[in-house]
Amino acid sequence: MTSKRLSRATLADANAIRPAYDLDKVELGVAHIGPGAFHRAHQAWYFDQLLARDPRWGISAIAPRSRDVRDALAPQDGLYVLAELDAQISYRVIGSLRELHVASEDLDATLVRLTDPTTKLVTMTVTEKGYCLDGKGELDLNHATIQHDLANPASPQSIAGILTLALAQRRADKSKPFTVLSCDNLADNGAKLKRAVIRFAETRDGDLARWIGDNVRFPATMVDSITPATTDALRQQVEAATGVYDAWPIQRESFVQWVIEDTLGPDAPDLASVGVILTKDVAAWDRAKLRLLNAAHSTLAYTGWLVGHETVADVMTDPKLVSFVRGMLLDDVAPSLTPPAGLSLADYVEMVLTRFRNPAIRHELQQIAWDGSQKLPVRILGTLRDARLHGRSIDRLAVPLGAWMRFVMQRAKSGEKITDPLAEQLQAIGQACNGEAEHDVPRFLAIESMFPRDLANDPSVRIAIERAYTRA
Ligand code: CS2
Numbered sequence: 001m002t003s004k005r006l007s008r009a010t011l012a013d014a015n016a017i018r019p020a021y022d023l024d025k026v027e028l029g030v031a032h033i034g035p036g037a038f039h040r041a042h043q044a045w046y047f048d049q050l051l052a053r054d055p056r057w058g059i060s061a062i063a064p065r066s067r068d069v070r071d072a073l074a075p076q077d078g079l080y081v082l083a084e085l086d087a088q089i090s091y092r093v094i095g096s097l098r099e100l101h102v103a104s105e106d107l108d109a110t111l112v113r114l115t116d117p118t119t120k121l122v123t124m125t126v127t128e129k130g131y132c133l134d135g136k137g138e139l140d141l142n143h144a145t146i147q148h149d150l151a152n153p154a155s156p157q158s159i160a161g162i163l164t165l166a167l168a169q170r171r172a173d174k175s176k177p178f179t180v181l182s183c184d185n186l187a188d189n190g191a192k193l194k195r196a197v198i199r200f201a202e203t204r205d206g207d208l209a210r211w212i213g214d215n216v217r218f219p220a221t222m223v224d225s226i227t228p229a230t231t232d233a234l235r236q237q238v239e240a241a242t243g244v245y246d247a248w249p250i251q252r253e254s255f256v257q258w259v260i261e262d263t264l265g266p267d268a269p270d271l272a273s274v275g276v277i278l279t280k281d282v283a284a285w286d287r288a289k290l291r292l293l294n295a296a297h298s299t300l301a302y303t304g305w306l307v308g309h310e311t312v313a314d315v316m317t318d319p320k321l322v323s324f325v326r327g328m329l330l331d332d333v334a335p336s337l338t339p340p341a342g343l344s345l346a347d348y349v350e351m352v353l354t355r356f357r358n359p360a361i362r363h364e365l366q367q368i369a370w371d372g373s374q375k376l377p378v379r380i381l382g383t384l385r386d387a388r389l390h391g392r393s394i395d396r397l398a399v400p401l402g403a404w405m406r407f408v409m410q411r412a413k414s415g416e417k418i419t420d421p422l423a424e425q426l427q428a429i430g431q432a433c434n435g436e437a438e439h440d441v442p443r444f445l446a447i448e449s450m451f452p453r454d455l456a457n458d459p460s461v462r463i464a465i466e467r468a469y470t471r472a
């Protein structure tokens with residue numbers, strides 16, 4: 001590092017767009033659980049815009065376990081650079097993160113924040129696996145983290161456990177509950193989280209569970225912005241452009257979208273004023289995004305990786321793969337969707353493919369390929385079930401599944417790490433594979449937490465995946 005490090009003391013030296021508000025006047029109205037790259041690229045950017053109009057909506061960032069974000073950003077007074085990389089490149093210092101906690105290290109401070117009546121909104125990005133749900137989308141009471149929390153409800157580690165503890169305290173204090181916003185790529189994320197929290201609360205106290213059911217809002221959301229992981233190359237690029245060193249800058253494309261169910265309640269921030277879409281119909285948006293954009297991402301990640309591509313932009317130079325994915329989206333996925341009012345699905349597909357071509361960012365296929373056991377059910381299996389129900393072809397929809405199985409098999413055989421909450425099970429299955437579809441595919445389909453039984457036991461589904469696996 002040759003430049004001065006970004007902090008409040010050096011902020012004026014940063015050659016970047018700087019917060020358009022007085023950092024000293026910011027109040028903490030939001031607690032965010034999981035301040036990873038996506039949060040800092042997305043919700044923190046929206047609140048940064050909002051703070052220029054209303055100082056009540058600063059963010060207290062709570063990492064469930066990892067110290068990395070706190071350790072990188074505390075010396076920088078919570079400031080970091082967001083690089084928007086597209087045809088035009090811009091650098092912006094985000095000032096909305098005003099407090100940083102690590103829940104596993106300091107649960108008391110975390111709870112003080114969550115139970116403070118000024119905390120009106122609790123948002124979260126903890127990825128699909130952070131919800132500890134079973135294959136049916138309900139809280140998995142046998143999950144190791146949930147088991148821990150059931151035995152130790154006063155020192156929880158799970159989202160359901162932490163929210164239940166904080167809400168119990170707010171109820172005891174007779175203060176209004178906060179609103180909870182799940183910002184992860186799950187269909188019906190708000191309703192799923194609400195059921196999970198109520199289920200957890202029921203194990204402690206039926207009255208508390210009913211009070212949560214009656215009083216706490218969990219609006220559904222759809223979040224979108226392509227955010228590749230931070231690399232050293234980005235650190236250098238940001239330092240060269242801004243003249244200050246940032247230990248953890250964030251990069252994303254310039255496209256950003258946040259759709260929230262219009263049930264935020266009277267004490268909510270005016271997010272519409274900064275471009276958030278508030279609607280009664282989030283489901284139409286989240287289905288379209290998960291089944292088109294995220295499904296295309298996963299499909300390209302596995303098929304592209306198998307033929308040796310490294311990034312999404314690389315795969316987009318492969319006409320065969322692009323034409324495959326376009327056909328799958330338009331002919332096999334779009335018929336399962338009801339488009340949100342005013343949106344043409346064909347235009348949406350083209351826009352997604354254009355975004356994937358963005359040459360200014362290197363979005364590694366591996367980053368998308370991780371956690372396949374959590375992502376594929378949300379991205380592909382719902383469409384597959386609809387297609388079976390309506391007698392449409394599932395041949396192309398089986399391709400990402402067959403390619404994922406082959407990806408797992410190859411990683412397991414070569415001894416490379418598999419990053420997935422089911423890594424151990426996948427490693428074992430992958431090693432037992434012999435490359436023959438009829439031998440290997442049923443072993444994957446036997447994973448009950450991933451494949452609902454009706455699909456796994458459907459011979460047409462198995463045969464379509466076997467065919468895809470053979471060709472992958
Ligand atoms: C990607 C998403 O890593 C992945 O699995 O598909 O992170 C994707 O980039 C975002 O959902 C875009 O909003």
